[in-house]
Amino acid sequence: MLGSNGRNNIFVFTGPDGSGRKSVAEAVGQTFGMEKVISFVTRPPRQGEVNGHDYHFISNEKYREMELAGEFLESVEIDGQRYGIRSADIENKLHHRDSVYLIMNHEGAGILKNIYGDQVVRLFLYADRRTVEERERNLGLPEETIMKHLNHYDREMSYRHSCEHAFENYDLGQTTYEITNELERYLERGLIDKD
Ligand SMILES: Nc1nc2c(ncn2[C@@H]2O[C@H](COP(=O)(O)OP(=O)(O)O)[C@@H](O)[C@H]2O)c(=O)[nH]1
Ligand SMILES: Nc1ncnc2c1ncn2[C@@H]1O[C@H](COP(=O)(O)OP(=O)(O)O)[C@@H](O)[C@H]1O
Numbered sequence: 001m002l003g004s005n006g007r008n009n010i011f012v013f014t015g016p017d018g019s020g021r022k023s024v025a026e027a028v029g030q031t032f033g034m035e036k037v038i039s040f041v042t043r044p045p046r047q048g049e050v051n052g053h054d055y056h057f058i059s060n061e062k063y064r065e066m067e068l069a070g071e072f073l074e075s076v077e078i079d080g081q082r083y084g085i086r087s088a089d090i091e092n093k094l095h096h097r098d099s100v101y102l103i104m105n106h107e108g109a110g111i112l113k114n115i116y117g118d119q120v121v122r123l124f125l126y127a128d129r130r131t132v133e134e135r136e137r138n139l140g141l142p143e144e145t146i147m148k149h150l151n152h153y154d155r156e157m158s159y160r161h162s163c164e165h166a167f168e169n170y171d172l173g174q175t176t177y178e179i180t181n182e183l184e185r186y187l188e189r190g191l192i193d194k195d
Contacts, residue, residue: 003098008119009186010090011101014109015125016156017149018132020169021103024125027176029101032187037090037102040066043081046141074104074111079148083108099187105152106159121186123179124163127170129153 003009011034013021029036041055042063051057058066063082067075075084085102093100102112113120127135129150136146160166165182169175 001094001096001098003187008094008116009099009183010094010112010116010120011099011183011186012109012112012120012122013101013103013125014106014122014156014159014163016127016132016153018136019125019127020135020172020175021125023172024167024169024176024179025101025103027172028179028183031176031180032099032183034099034101035093035097037085037093037100039102039104040072040084040086041081042083073115074108076105076107076111078105078152085112106156106162109159110162121165121183122163123182124160124166125169125175126157126160126166127168131170 001008011025011028013025015021025036028034038052039055040058040063042058042060045051045054045057049055049057060082063084066072066086067082067084071086071088072084073087073090075082077083083104085104085108090100090102102108104112109120109122113122132153133146133150136149141149165179167175167178
């Protein structure tokens, strides 16, 4: 379904782990009644993660089957685990709605941009290295995971200038407000009084 501006919007939240992509994306998604396209992943769920909400958690074998069947629009390997987006999921959602959102690393964001061009709006979130490390520690992530994430920090940060918009995230309410304002320009739904 095309939006009031005559096109679909695919909002991709990207940036370093711990920058707040999931938190902000969920808040903004709720505000606009937008659906998330959920990734398939081979890593096991972490405590509190829900299958079908955070990810579709699947085995290596199942992932390979889907891959061989050509089901993935985008598929990457990060730290030995596979992450992918199923073509049908994004197409079905866009059939019923004008906009969707996803959360991915720079690689996935670049692939989607190449496929969907102007319909993809990359929203880059960031905070300094010490802050993201502290947030991940407060979340209780295993030390090994935090270290892996920090190893990707510089590479992810260097993607900032390729993105359509970038937001420093230190105050969750403020960041959500800024992104809502920005998305309103794309969605033209009149949720924000611009005067
Ligand atoms: N390219 C790509 N990246 C993804 C996908 N799903 C999740 N990611 C990103 O992969 C990275 C690794 O994620 P992980 O360590 O499992 O942390 P998580 O963000 O807490 O799930 C994160 O930056 C995710 O945002 C996907 O389908 N494709
Ligand atoms: N502006 C912020 N101030 C403080 N904590 C934040 C802020 N944004 C996000 N967080 C917290 O940081 C942690 C990581 O956020 P999350 O949204 O999971 O990041 P990402 O999806 O980028 O890895 C979560 O515990 C989240 O509640």
